[in-house]
Each structure stands twice: as structure tokens, then as C-alpha cells.
Amino acid sequence: MLKKVYKIAIIPYTLFLLYLMFLGMGRYQYEDNLITVKPIFSTIKFIQTADGWKDIVIIVLGNIIMFIPFGFLGWIFPRFKDLKTLCIAFISAIVIVEALQYFTRMGIFEVDDILLNTFGVYLGWQIRIFVEKKLSC
Template identity: 75%
Template sequence: MLKKFYKIIIVPYTLTLLYLMFLGMGRFQYEDNQITVEPILSTLEFIHNTIGWKEIVVIVLGNILMFIPFGFLGWIFPQLKDLKRLLYVFVSSIVIVEALQYFTRMGIFEVDDIILNTFGVYLGWLLCRLVEKKFSRLVL
């Protein structure tokens, strides 16, 4: 039951997420291509320079939480039940998306986004294993 729901919802979810990454949340086209490649430091700097906790939660936790559903991709593609393969496919995909943000100037290529998004996928993968173990009759 959960797998059927997931299969129905993941495509519109992905499209909505892509919309947010390129056009939503007040996005605009930068005059120059932007890139941030210092892992963790740019996120710490963002937290330090941001006055409101709401912005910190939305950006930092959002970059994790919004990608948790991709940890369940093994329900659609059985080869992605393997964590290494899932992370390889995901990191490759998110690097392409970040590169598209860079080349279209509709966002910033940020290494921290890749790290946070990948952590979200990992948490999703752990959650998927837990759901399968605890609620096996609901998953099918």
C-alpha cells in the first residue's frame, strides 16, 4: 500500500522540488555564475550571518528533509536498495542539478547543498529500512 502511494507521488514531488530549486522561493537569475565549494564553511557562515532562526531552519533543515523521500527509491528501482548504489546515483544526479543551477544562473552551485541533500537521502534510506522492518504488511 505504501509502495503504491510512493510510486504515485514521487514524480510530482520531484518535479515540485525541481521547480523550487530553479524558480521557487524568490529565485532570480544572478548576473554572474555563482559557486561555493568550501564544504561546511559556507553553511556555518550562513548560520552566523543570518539573524532569523526561521531562515536557518528553512534552508539548512530543508536541504536535508526535502530529500528524505529519495531514500525510498529502492521501492521503485530494486537495485537502489543498496546504499552505495543509491548514493552514487543520487550524488551524480544532484551534481548535475547543481551544475544546471550554476550554468543557468538560477541558483548557486553549492557543495554544502550536495552534502546536506545526500544526508537527507541517507536518512530516508534508514527510514525506509525501518518502515520495511516494522510495517512490512503495510509496505507491500
């Protein structure tokens, strides 16, 4: 049952996530193409300069939590049950999305986003393994 719900929900969820990444949360088109390539430093700087914990939770934890469902892709595509294959495919896809944000100027190409999103996928993969063991899916 859980796998069936996932198979139905992941497509609209992905579309919703793409909406958020390009149009949602008050996004606007930047004047210039922006890129942040120093891993971790931009996130640390963001945390230090954030107005409050709410912004930190929404941006930093959001970049992790929102991608947890992609760790379950092995339920639809058996080859993604393997963590290495899943991560290679996901990193390829998220780099394309980040590049599209850069080229459309509807976001910033940020290496930290790639790292945080991939960590979310990894957590989802771990949760999937746990769920499968507990529920014998």
C-alpha cells in the same frame, strides 16, 4: 499500499522540488555564475549571519528534509535498496542539478547543498529500512 502511494507521489514531488530549486522561493537569475566549494564553511557562515532561526531551518534543514523521500527509491528501483548504489546515483544526479543552477545562473553551485541533500537521502534510506522492518513491506 504505502509503496503504491510513493510510486505515484515521487514524480510530482520531484517536479515540485526542481521548481523550487530553479524558480521558487523568490529565485532570480544572478548576474554572474556563482559557486561555493568549501564544504561546511559556507553553511556555518550562513548560520552565523542568518536573520533568524526561521531562515536557518528553511535553508539548512530544508536541504536535508526535502530529500528524505529519495531514500525510498528502492521501492521503485530494486538496485537502489543498496545504499552505495543509491548514493552514487543520487550524488551524480544532484551534481547535474547544481551544475544546471550554476550554468543557468538560477542558483549557486554549492558543495554544502550536495552534502546536505545526500544526508537527507541517507536518512530516508534509514527510515525505509525501519519502515520495512516494522511493517514487513
